[in-house]
Amino acid sequence: MRLLFLAVLRRHTGNAVTAQRVRDHLEAAGHVCILKDAFDFESPSEISSFIKAENLEAAVALHLYRGGRLLQGNGIPFGIIFGGTDLNEDVNQGDKNKVMGKVLEEARFAVAFTESMKETAQRQWVDPVFTREVKAKVKRSPGVRLIREMAQEDLHAVMKNCFALVNSSVSEGMSAAILEAMDLEVPVLARNIPGNAAVVKHEVTGLLFSDPQEFVQLAKRLVSDPALEKKIVANGKEYVRKYHSWQEERQTYRQLVRTLERSTED
Incomplete structure (x- = not known):
């Protein structure tokens, strides 16, 4: 499967390290995973053009607002991975909160790294x-x-x-x-x-x-x-x-991406 993976990729940050690790998991499972910086795109329409040009079948986004909002309405199944900024900061801003809720409705799966992050998300929906x-x-x-x-x-x-x-x-x-x-x-x-x-x-x-x-x-x-x-x-x-086993994390992402693969077959 050809996957788009959107994340904020500022060098040597936790986001960039996490994104690279998850991409390695997905590629080890035999998928083609194209990792792109969410800040390279300004709108879902730009993402849509990129998806068509690269013949992509599904997508994953790290950060519900920064990445997930760009995947809405693009016609391919996608999943999201929560980031700390999502649940600690963006959730407190009305407009962003509303957008994030819509993204969750469309996402096929959502990954929270800890139980507290999961509980925060459930309570809410389900810088310079x-x-x-x-x-x-x-x-x-x-x-x-x-x-x-x-x-x-x-x-x-x-x-x-x-x-x-x-x-x-x-x-x-x-x-x-x-x-x-x-x-x-x-x-x-x-x-x-x-x-x-x-x-x-x-x-x-x-x-x-x-x-x-x-x-x-x-x-x-x-x-x-x-x-x-x-x-x-x-x-x-x-x-x-x-x-936080590296091997178990890899297997979990493999299983989650299979749900996207099944979605393209329906």
Whole structure:
């Protein structure tokens, strides 16, 4: 089957890494998967022309609004993969929320990476300013450095040489960085928000903090307690193996795409 895969492909981001991984799964199953940046298209009509020119039979989009809205009304079956921005940000904007609901009605399947993302979606249906704020905050913070995006293999090498990974996000869907750290046997300290708490169980697979003071306390505890570090590292590694298996993910996407294949035969 010839598939179109739409995603936002800014280099060295979680979206780009996820999109590449999913494409590898689909191509390993024998499909032709054409990965395109959703920002390269301005309207469904442009997508329609591309679909016809490439003789595409079905499509998958990463992000319900950014990618999924471009696939509406194009006459081919498609599925969507939720992104954190969908459920944490876009869902709170009336116009976008309405569009996303329409996309879901047309999609043949929807993938949520965690139960909390799934529950958020079910409750609802079934950026430059922030970047400037972060940079300004970093400049005012002694000992903190802002590093640009880097290739995944370089990032993993850096992570392996760190004592711990800290995720201080105030909004997450599923943090690929947390899962990568767990797989690399690096302890995780994460802000206690729903997206992080869905993958980090406090004092089991990592440590969750709610404010700066608690972060400092937990970081000091982690430094001084080798037994705790050993426990959360082992449990984190096992969690990734059990619930985010690369092999099982590949098989799941193969099965989902088969539903699109059957749709073209009906």
